[in-house]
Amino acid sequence: MDLWKRRALKTVLAIVLLVVATSLVYHYIMVVMEGQPRSYFRSLQIIVETYTGTGFGSDSPWMTPLANLFIIFVDLSTFLLLFIILPYVFQPVLEESLSPEVPDAVDASNHVVVCGVAQQGERLIDEFRSRNIDYAVVVDSESEALELHDEGHPTVYGDLSSVETLEAASLEDARAVVVDTADDHAASVVLAIREIDEQTRTIVLASDGEFEQYLEYAGADEVLTPRQLLGQRLARRISTEVSPGASDTISLGNGTALLELTVFADSPICGDRLVDIEARNESVVVPSIWQGGRFVPNPNPETIVDEDTVLLIAGTESALSDLESETYAGREQDVNVVIAGYGMVGSTVAKELQTTTADCTVVDIENGDDIDVVGDATRPETLREAGIEDATAFVVALHDDDQAILSVLVANELVDSTDILVRVNEPESTTKVRRAGAGYVLSLPEISGRMLALEVLQEEILTYDRQLKIVRLDASKLDGARLSETIIAETDCAVVAVNRNGEFITDINDNVRLQDDDELLVVGSDAAIDVIEA
Structure with a gap:
């Protein structure tokens, strides 16, 4: 409305100047050129009549x-x-009358305030919505605020590091705050929160x-770095496969x-049936597998294990450790790892x-001090130069998923x-990446979502850095039901164990x-677990 007032004032002044100027010129023409003496106010009247259309032509x-x-x-x-x-x-x-109103305040309490949606903010608010947890989203982009508001999310538009903006999101009554913005701006946001x-x-x-250190100095209670943790997880996975005595079990x-x-193709269990693996190792069961790029809960015991198979096995820790050592035997010799992409994940x-x-060879499209091969990781000649044909493991940490799929192919x-x-x-x-030939795939959004669920929602997640989400669920609402009669049986999830009286x-x-x-x-994809927990 202030813009309209300024423009209206400018317009009135311009019209007054125009009327005065044209009336002076007209008066001069009538007196000097036309030879009709008159007062200036007579000329002014003619000009006003002409501009307003209320009367003209009396001088013609x-x-x-x-x-x-x-x-x-x-x-x-x-x-x-x-x-x-x-x-x-x-x-x-x-x-102003036709445009939707930009939201600037939220009235809530015991809610979670999400400052920004740079990385995983949107995924987190979807989690809140599915669990009926109150929340408020604060963004500094007007278009983003309108979009979130139109989708039904409680939204506040304003500067994330402004105390006034955060107060408009009822931050003083919030149970927690999640800051998901650019790293160099996050400290200012934390200081405003404090x-x-x-x-x-x-x-x-x-x-x-x-x-991390700067954010903790500013007052952050917890700083999560999903990319770094994902890189550490990939490294531990490789170490387990090539280091004698190392174990990748989840207690x-x-x-x-x-x-x-x-x-792997040279694994002792490659070519065996699942029932044979369980028979030889009495203390283990295989509740689910990945095969052909697809997660299969409760697989057929007659399923043949091949080099495209990843087993999810439950059992005693000692039995799993023995099976792990047997499967990876011989892979510790001449360990060569090729890493495609040297961002946060690859460098970690x-x-x-x-x-x-392990002897690492780093491939990246841009040259740098730690880059061994400069080139496109989707090109055969680049991977050959990096030694892919002799590699024990190949880590693909590219920023684009389509490029990652091509590199895997x-x-x-x-x-x-x-x-x-x-x-x-x-x-x-x-x-898609699994079908292209990857044996181990970690999703950055899912890892981030699990970390946030663990920290914000205090969810019973056993571990957040695996291919699947693993949670503990209370069966009190399912008392007396067969497993096949529960919602779990309707999803792509598997019950790997039941804790009964310790x-x-x-x-x-299923019976x-x-x-x-x-x-x-219960294990399953993040989406499938969300369905069960909803």
Whole structure:
């Protein structure tokens, strides 16, 4: 509205000046050129009548060409002014009345404030919505605020580091705050939060671990660096496969564990049936597998294990450790790792593997001090130069999922005995990358979402850095039901164990009846787990 007032004032002044100027010129023409003496106010009256259209022509006819040309000019300017003045003055009014109102305040309490949606903010608010948790989103982009508002999200538009903006999101009554903005701006946001409330739990999602210390100085309670943690996880996975005695098991408690086991062409269990693997190892069961790029819960016991299979195995820790050592036997010799992409994930993998016997070769499209091969990781000649044909493992940490898929396809064509580990940026790319030939795939958004769920929602997640989400679920609402009658059976999830009175039961089938005090350990994709928990 202020814009309209300024334009209206300018327009009035311009019209007054125009009327005065044209009336003076007209008065001069009539007195000097036309020879008709009159007062100036008579000339002013004629000009006003002409501009307003209330009366004109009382002075006609004009005898001189100059007088006629000037009258023509005044008549045309009257017509043109309507098309210039009206849009200029009333455009702001029309835009304001037709445009949706930008949200600038939220009235809430015991909610979670999400400052920015740079990395995983949108995924987190989807989690909140599915669990009926109150939240408010603060963004500094007007278009983003309108879009979120139109989607039904409680939104505040304003400067993220402004105390006034954060107060408009009722931050003083919030249970927690998640800061998801550019790393170099996050510290200012945290300081503004602390100015309002010193006690509110503040979690910052950072893309670069170098900012962690500064954010903690500013007052952040927790700084999460998903890219760095994902890189560390990939490095540990490789270390497990090539280091004697190392184990990648996930402890479930009471001596029971879970293991993701990659099968290679030279693995002793390659070509075996699942039922044979379970028979030889009495203390283990295979509740789910990945095969052909697809996650298969409760697989057919007659399924043949091949080099495209990853097993998810439950059992005693000792039995899993023995099976792991047997499967990876012989892979510790001459460990060569090719890393495609040297961003935060790729550089973290290389740094972590420096403590092992692995020899790393880094490939990147841009040259740098730590780059061994400069080139496109989707080109066969680049991968050959990096030594892909002799590599024990190939880590794909490219920023673009389509490029990652192409790189995996090329690597899989050049060599079939290399373990291919991939970071993807979109969960939807996971299946495609697996079908292209990857054996181990981690989704950055899913890892980030699990970390936030663990910190913000205090969710019972056993571990957040695996290919699948692993959670504990209370079975009290399912008392007396068979597993096949629950919502779990309707999703692509698998129950890997049931904790019943402190005893872990891993040999589970669809006919198992659940009891009131059972605790289920369930694995599945993040989306499938969300359906169960909703």
